[in-house]
Amino acid sequence: MTDRQPRLHVPSPPFRPGDEPDFSGLDLQKAGEAKRPAPDAGWKETADLATGLVGVLDHNHQAVGEWDPGLNPEVLREGLRHMALTRVYDERMLKLQRQGKMSFYMKSTGEEAVGVAAAMALRKSDMVFPSYRQQGILFARGRDIVDMMCHCISNSRDNLKGRQLPVHYTWAEGNFFSISGNLGTQFPQAVGYAMGAAYKGEDQVTASWIGDGTTAEGDFHAALTLASTYRAPVVFNVVNNQWAISTWQGIAKGDAPTFAAKGLGYGIASIRVDGNDFLAVYAATKWAAERARMGKGATMLELFTYRGDAHSTSDDPGRYRAKTEYTVWPLGDPIERLKNHLIGIGEWDEERHERMVEELTALVVKSYKEAESHGTLHDGPLAPTQTIFEDVYAEPDWRLRRQRQDLGV
Amino acid sequence: MPAMNMLQALNSAMDVLLEKNPDVVMFGEDTGYFGGVFGATQGLQKKYGADRVFDAPINEAAIAAMAIGMAAKGLKPVAEIQFADYIFPAFDQIISEMSRLRYRSAGQFTSACVIRSPWGGGIRGGQTHSMSPEAFFTHIPGVKVVVPSNPYDAKGLLIAAAESDDPIIFFEPKRIYNGPFDGVPDAPLKSWAKHAKGEVPEGHYTVPLDKAEIVREGEACTVVTYGTLVHVAEHAAEKAGIDAEIIDLKTLAPYDIETIAASVNKTGRVVVAHEAPRTSGFGAELAAQIQEECFYALEVPIYRLTGWDTPYPHAHEWAYFPGQARFIRALETVMETR
Numbered sequence: 033m034t035d036r037q038p039r040l041h042v043p044s045p046p047f048r049p050g051d052e053p054d055f056s057g058l059d060l061q062k063a064g065e066a067k068r069p070a071p072d073a074g075w076k077e078t079a080d081l082a083t084g085l086v087g088v089l090d091h092n093h094q095a096v097g098e099w100d101p102g103l104n105p106e107v108l109r110e111g112l113r114h115m116a117l118t119r120v121y122d123e124r125m126l127k128l129q130r131q132g133k134m135s136f137y138m139k140s141t142g143e144e145a146v147g148v149a150a151a152m153a154l155r156k157s158d159m160v161f162p163s164y165r166q167q168g169i170l171f172a173r174g175r176d177i178v179d180m181m182c183h184c185i186s187n188s189r190d191n192l193k194g195r196q197l198p199v200h201y202t203w204a205e206g207n208f209f210s211i212s213g214n215l216g217t218q219f220p221q222a223v224g225y226a227m228g229a230a231y232k233g234e235d236q237v238t239a240s241w242i243g244d245g246t247t248a249e250g251d252f253h254a255a256l257t258l259a260s261t262y263r264a265p266v267v268f269n270v271v272n273n274q275w276a277i278s279t280w281q282g283i284a285k286g287d288a289p290t291f292a293a294k295g296l297g298y299g300i301a302s303i304r305v306d307g308n309d310f311l312a313v314y315a316a317t318k319w320a321a322e323r324a325r326m327g328k329g330a331t332m333l334e335l336f337t338y339r340g341d342a343h344s345t346s347d348d349p350g351r352y353r354a355k356t357e358y359t360v361w362p363l364g365d366p367i368e369r370l371k372n373h374l375i376g377i378g379e380w381d382e383e384r385h386e387r388m389v390e391e392l393t394a395l396v397v398k399s400y401k402e403a404e405s406h407g408t409l410h411d412g413p414l415a416p417t418q419t420i421f422e423d424v425y426a427e428p429d430w431r432l433r434r435q436r437q438d439l440g441v
Numbered sequence: 442m443p444a445m446n447m448l449q450a451l452n453s454a455m456d457v458l459l460e461k462n463p464d465v466v467m468f469g470e471d472t473g474y475f476g477g478v479f480g481a482t483q484g485l486q487k488k489y490g491a492d493r494v495f496d497a498p499i500n501e502a503a504i505a506a507m508a509i510g511m512a513a514k515g516l517k518p519v520a521e522i523q524f525a526d527y528i529f530p531a532f533d534q535i536i537s538e539m540s541r542l543r544y545r546s547a548g549q550f551t552s553a554c555v556i557r558s559p560w561g562g563g564i565r566g567g568q569t570h571s572m573s574p575e576a577f578f579t580h581i582p583g584v585k586v587v588v589p590s591n592p593y594d595a596k597g598l599l600i601a602a603a604e605s606d607d608p609i610i611f612f613e614p615k616r617i618y619n620g621p622f623d624g625v626p627d628a629p630l631k632s633w634a635k636h637a638k639g640e641v642p643e644g645h646y647t648v649p650l651d652k653a654e655i656v657r658e659g660e661a662c663t664v665v666t667y668g669t670l671v672h673v674a675e676h677a678a679e680k681a682g683i684d685a686e687i688i689d690l691k692t693l694a695p696y697d698i699e700t701i702a703a704s705v706n707k708t709g710r711v712v713v714a715h716e717a718p719r720t721s722g723f724g725a726e727l728a729a730q731i732q733e734e735c736f737y738a739l740e741v742p743i744y745r746l747t748g749w750d751t752p753y754p755h756a757h758e759w760a761y762f763p764g765q766a767r768f769i770r771a772l773e774t775v776m777e778t779r
Contacts, residue, residue, distance in 0.1 A: 159514075193547045204549035209513070212545075214537045220503050221538065224510020224518075231466065231492060231516065250530070254503035261498055423544045424582045426551075426606035429651060429695035 045280035047354040055362045060336075063087030063306065064097025068315075071323040075301045078331075082292040082302040085336060088311035093372040101153075101315040105379035111152055111172075111310050112374060113388060115144035115367045118168040120392045121177070124400065125184060129198075129345050133408055134184050138199045140165045142308070142340025142358065145366035146241070146271050148172050149313035154239060154267075154321055159229070161209040161222035161240035164199050165271065165339075173206045177399040186414060187407030193415035193422075216246040219255035219268065226259075226266040226324075237324045239267040239317070245276025247291055248284040256332070260298040265324035267317065268295070268332040271307065273339035278352035295332030307335030308363040310370040336363065417441045444634040445641040447618045450592035451481045451557075454599040455519060457645050459489045462517060465603065468497045469504060469521025469557075478523055479559055479618060501527055505534035508554040509542065512608075518554040519603055525560040525612055526572040539608045540583030555602045555609045560588070561669055561716050562748075563616035563626075563762055567755035573668075573717035573748070578610045579694040579726065585650060586694040588612045590671040591621070591638035594691060597648030605650060614668035624673030624764035653697035655704065659686035662710035662775050665701055665727055667693060670714045670763060677768035683776055685712075693723055701727070702734040709740035710775040714763055719747040746771040 047053040061084040068086075069077040090096050103111075122139040129137040140147065147168025154160070160169055170180060182189035184198040192202055202210040209225075212218055222240035229236040246252065247270055259266050270291045274281050281291075288294055295302030301323060305316045313335060320331030338361045342349050374380030407413040418441040421432045428436070445453060458465045467482060473496035476483030486494040497504045501522055508518040522528045528535075535556065542552040562571030578586045585607050589595035595613065602609040616622050620631040633639030657675055661684040664674045671689045678685040686704050690696055705711050711731055713724040728743040746763045754761050763771075773779040 191547060191549075192545065195545055195547065200545075202546040202549050204546070210542060210546035210550050212538060214533065217506065217534060217538050220506030220534075221510040221513070224507035224512075225514045226510070227507065228511040228514030228516045231511075232514070250500075250502055251506065251534075254500045254506060257498050257500060258503050258507055423548045425585070426543070426553075430698060431695055 043280070043282040043286070045282065045353070047357065049350060049352065049354060051354045053354045053357045053360055055360060058362060060362060061085040061087070063090040063309070066097065066099060068098035068319070071319050072326050072328050073301070075296065075299050078301040078303055079296060082296050082304060083289045085304050085306055086312050086316055087306035087309050088315060089309045089369050089373055093369060093376045095311055095373065099312060099315040101311055101318060103311070103314065105374065105377065107152070108370065108374055109380065111148055111314070112367065112370050112380070113392070114148040114168060114171045115310070115370065116389055117171050117392050118144045118148065119367060120389065120396050121167070124396045126345070128400065132410065134198050135186070135409060136198050136345055137184070138164050138344045139341045140167060142365060143271060143273055143337050144168050145310045145313050145370070146269070146307050146335045146337060149310045150239065150269065150317045153314045153317035154237065157207065158236055158321065159207045159209065159225055159238040161218040161225065161238065162211055163218070163241045163243060163271070164211055166241050167199065167201065169208065170201060170203065170206065173208070175203055175206055177396065178402045181400055181403035182406055185403060185407070186409040187403070188413040188415060189406040190415060193419045216242050216249035216251040218242070219251050220258055223255050223258040223262070223264045223266050226264040227262050230265055235325050237265050237267060237321045239269065241269040241271055243276055244270060244272040244274070244281040244291055245279055245284045247294065256295060256298040256300060259330035260300055263327070263329035266330045267320040267324060268330060270332065270334045271337060272334050273337050275339050275343070275349070275353060277343040277347055290334055292332060292334035300330045300332050302332040304334040304336055306363055307337030308366040308369060310366055338363070442640040442642055444639045445592045446620065446633045446639070447589070447592045447595050447613070448479060448481050450596040450641045451599055451613065452483060452485070453641065453643065454596040455482060455485055456488070457600060458519065458603050459485060459493060461645065464515060465493070465517045465519060466511065467494045467519045467521070468507070470497055470499055470523045472496060472521050477521060479615060481521065481557070501531035502534050505531035505539060505556065508556065509534060509539050509552045512552040512554040513542070513550045517603060520554065520556050522556060522558040524570050525558040525574050526569045528558055528574060532577070535578070535584065535610070536581050540581045544583060551606065552608050553606045555599070555611050557599070557611045557613060559615040560612035561614045561616055562753050562758060563622060563669060565755065565758060568752040571753035571758070573715060575612055575693055576717060576721060576723045579723055583608070584694065585609045585692065586612070587650065587692050588614065588667045589691060590614065590617065590668050590689050591636065592633050592641050593638040594648050596641055597646050598650065598691060600645060601647035601650050604647065612668070616669045617672065621672040622669055623676035624762070624768060626759050626764065648691070650692050651695055651697060652692070653688050653690045653700040655686060655700065656689045657685065657687040659684040659708070661685055661708060662712065662772065663688065663701070663704040663708045664712045664714060665690065666714040667691065668716070670716065673763065673765060673768055674714060677765050677772060680765065681769045681772050683772045685772055696727070698730060698734065701731060705731055705735040706738045709738045711739070712744045712746055712771045712775055714746040714768070714771070716748045716763060718750045719745060720750050722747050741775050741777060744771050744775050
């Protein structure tokens with residue numbers, strides 16, 4: 033055998049359980065280095081950005097470079113609060129799931145900036161088609177926490193009548209689409225929605241999120257093709273958190289240099305972003321939304337991040353990846369980084385942070401008590417049983433009417 | 442009233458829809474400038490503009506997803522899948538998304554749209570241009586499935602489908618686009634002009650989505666069918682001299698059980714017929730439901746006349762198609778005259 037013959041190649045991750053992870057080999061452009069083209073620039077001007085890395089917060093927690101969105105401290109503190117709330121909420125919900133209060137849960141640990149910063153950069157009137165790890169959007173858009181919990185514990189106040197797994201939120205009032213459990217289906221739907229807004233002459237932008245693994249789905253290609261063809265005002269977010277359950281991102285990425293680079297072939301402006309940098313995610317989303325509102329079409333953002341915890345409550349990451357990967361992840365933690373930035377500019381301190389986390393914890397605990405007063409999955413009350421026959425069609429036909437009678441409800 | 446063939450009637454329906462509702466948009470493969478491979482959307486882009494009637498890339502999943510997104514935004518997409526055989530790349534979007542959006546969002550979002558698709562065999566289309574995949578869709582809660590059998594119904598049902606609040610899979614029997622078919626392959630082509638249902642009003646009207654129609658009254662036995670086979674059944678009953686009552690279902694999901702049961706309770710003898718393969722075909726649902734409703738009225742076992750459990754063959758198309766000879770045999774079997 034020589035090197036010059038075809039051989040089946042199956043990529044494998046650099047580290048598995050038992051290994052000492054070392055990410056020094058990752059090719060990550062330094063914060064502040066990436067150029068910021070005008071939002072109406074041609075897609076080719078993003079070519080370097082698709083393989084580079086847009087970052088604003090440097091290792092000293094200073095905001096540097098052309099992408100610094102120049103946000104005032106008030107906005108930064110708000111972002112910090114939403115991210116901290118996301119984490120506190122997740123921790124609490126995980127505990128409750130372990131206590132049997134919920135059938136299932138999924139945390140956003142380590143990825144809080146992805147949802148929160150994007151939601152803050154978009155207008156509240158903009159439409160979002162999220163995946164299941166962007167509940168930060170809901171906090172940023174001010175959804176009632178009790179309502180979120182009532183959904184997760186599928187009780188009588190669940191706005192989805194107990195029809196969806198926990199964390200598969202829907203909130204039409206907040207322009208938050210129904211989260212599917214099937215991967216990637218929302219990406220081309222988001223384009224259709226954006227085309228609809230453009231057809232109606234509105235300046236609404238639509239954003240959608242999928243994970244690194246889901247880029248392998250045909251729907252990814254469908255979405256990018258549609259967006260490119262019809263120049264849809266859409267912002268695609270590929271959250272590269274390195275792991276699709278146990279499958280390393282390289283299984284979906286193949287030999288492409290980055291996930292963002294995949295957008296370039298479609299003539300779509302594409303940028304890889306430090307997904308753990310609140311300011312960078314904010315700035316890139318703002319850029320993409322502005323571009324969409326100018327009629328320049330779609331942008332693809334790869335949010336380079338790390339899934340800090342299990343995929344869901346149904347898997348144990350200790351069985352497929354090295355334990356310390358998250359702790360040595362070179363891009364750090366989004367909450368710590370923004371916190372340190374705020375402290376660095378004299379707009380925050382440890383004591384205030386601690387107080388905020390305590391206050392958020394109290395809020396979450398109190399909210400859960402209230403949520404539970406409307407019932408739990410195990411002990412009820414749930415939505416009335418006959419609701420299982422509702423909303424299948426606009427009006428139930430004879431089949432559903434009879435089946436409801438059959439069930440005796 | 443003008444005489445129209447089925448394509449003209451469908452075109453007229455879409456013209457009416459586009460004219461009436463500015464939120465109606467149409468797209469599919471080759472449906473824009475060219476007007477579709479069968480010509481169903483011909484002239485509509487010119488009349489209403491390329492932002493309302495346009496070409497889609499060859500990606501059926503994208504077409505279905507685009508329809509879902511647009512419908513959620515409040516538009517009314519009427520999309521075309523070029524052949525029903527090509528609908529499978531869109532299957533996930535239809536099954537997992539379109540059909541369930543209202544349910545899973547508890548009514549906060551809906552995906553009311555129409556997916557039109559030329560359907561069925563008898564045109565020498567081979568295995569990839571002849572399928573009748575309706576049973577895949579009648580199995581799915583949340584979508585309605587419609588199969589017209591003549592120009593008048595095609596127009597009225599399509600308008601009703603597009604004005605419905607539910608997603609609709611609208612299968613068009615392409616064998617009878619240009620004229621009714623008796624199930625005799627060598628017979629000269631008939632024209633819709635001489636058929637009562639070839640008379641189609643120019644303007645807006647609807648045909649209800651949940652009502653079957655007795656297209657031939659009879660006392661001896663009941664035929665329950667849809668699409669092309671409605672005409673084959675009529676011709677076979679004439680030819681065999683059997684006083685069969687023929688029911689054109691028009692809508693398969695939900696199907697009109699009342700009309701079916703009333704007829705079977707009268708005749709006690711049933712043929713259910715479709716072109717699709719036999720096993721788990723829609724005829725199985727009909728037969729099961731009929732025995733549940735009419736068990737004590739049945740004189741003989743329900744006869745399922747269907748395509749075979751094979752892919753749709755090309756050269757031996759007429760050995761597969763439940764044509765006139767097989768239909769007569771089915772009728773004679775339930776009449777116990779064979």
